[in-house]
Amino acid sequence: MLSKSEENYLKAIFHLSVKAEKGISTNAIAQQLDTKASSVTDMVKKLSEKELVLYVKYQGVTLTDKGEKIAANVIRKHRLWEVLLVQKFNFNWDEVHEVAEQLEHIHSKKLIDEMDAFLGFPKHDPHGDPIPDKDGNINFLEKSLLSTIDVNMKAVCVGVKDTSSDFLRYLDKQEIALGKEIAVLEKEAFDNSMLIRIGTNEFTISQQIATNIYVKNKE
């Protein structure tokens, strides 16, 4: 049974591995976990002895299959808990992450399986992120940033990149939510701001906003 700390390291390495193909650097992990590089080196050695990561000094780490499966399962738990909190316990999507960070370390296979069933086997969490299945497989769906959508095109909001409370509450205020159709009406060449329409509301969003909203093109 892994400690909370070990699980958090595996999860961090997993998240960092999505984009990178080389080994994940000590510093990157330290930044992700808000800790020091020296602490990372220590932990990475331990995970390596447990055969959860491949580690070559000065060359970063990679998850083994075993480590990847455990990481995916922690993420599965995190996201299922987030769904429960939002769908059954009246949490807003900006309130769930902190509690899910705690709940993801509860050890009980039955609990997570039953919760999955209780929730109707959801495929995505409240932020649009895919929920890994029991075997750790993740269904990454194709999605684009709203900023890449051409003028006069429509797209459906399917996720968020930034998940900070500030950003999520801004989206609430503007009534931007998963599943909403967004029409791109104008793009300002100077600052890449966009005029968009959601329902009958038309308003302008900055590039920073547009690069933090994931959408799926309407075919």
Place this chain on the structure above:
Amino acid sequence: MLSKSEENYLKAIFHLSVKAEKGISTNAIAQQLDTKASSVTDMVKKLSEKELVLYVKYQGVTLTDKGEKIAANVIRKHRLWEVLLVQKFNFNWDEVHEVAEQLEHIHSKKLIDEMDAFLGFPKHDPHGDPIPDKDGNINFLEKSLLSTIDVNMKAVCVGVKDTSSDFLRYLDKQEIALGKEIAVLEKEAFDNSMLIRIGTNEFTISQQIATNIYVKNKE
């Protein structure tokens, strides 16, 4: 924010305090938590500095109001989680304790308040134990041991003293459950075994069984 360990100590002292009026001894706590007396002394000093217990060397500890409130809240969380597991997640009453031991240390006021509402503000956990309210007040209901019920009397099962899996599964097998009416038909003077009837089933139970079932007299 208290550590898991600190919360477990407060909970243990709380449980031990129900019966005892003197200070709770170091040894008693050690036994309850399956640890060593020397470890207890260390922790009790720390809790004393935080004003969660009153501690006088060689004279045991007592919870302060602050400590008692925290302990009651941990117990509140434990029991509410047990209700959730049984009522919503198909756990049997012998399967919930271990997971609840983990879940009781999740810190989120909103989570527990919402869960309470979601469950319809239950007053008792799956074992019949009362759930403390938000302020830490516990409604101890009057209850007797089945072994004290006279022949030809009826009583309703309202709780269990032993909560081991073995015992709870024995009760399942015999279809003894909370809310069931038990009629005492005969008592054997030699070994204090009892012939009882539940519904249409008649069978004998040993004294050991009868002293681990709480009942409420039918008036």
Place this chain on the structure above:
DNA sequence: TCAAATTTTTAGACTTACCTAAAAATAAAT
């Protein structure tokens, strides 16, 4: 290419929560 900057690792220390073994205090028994 080789010196400077950056990254990573090592060395040594700290905190929490444990432990064992010995000392001190209290309680029990002669």
Place this chain on the structure above:
DNA sequence: ATTTATTTTTAGGTAAGTCTAAAAATTTGA
């Protein structure tokens, strides 16, 4: 009232996970 037994505390140590500061390796770039 002492001696004996038990309980409790102290002293010193361990393991996990963190930190700072210094050393070593790697990368950058003049």
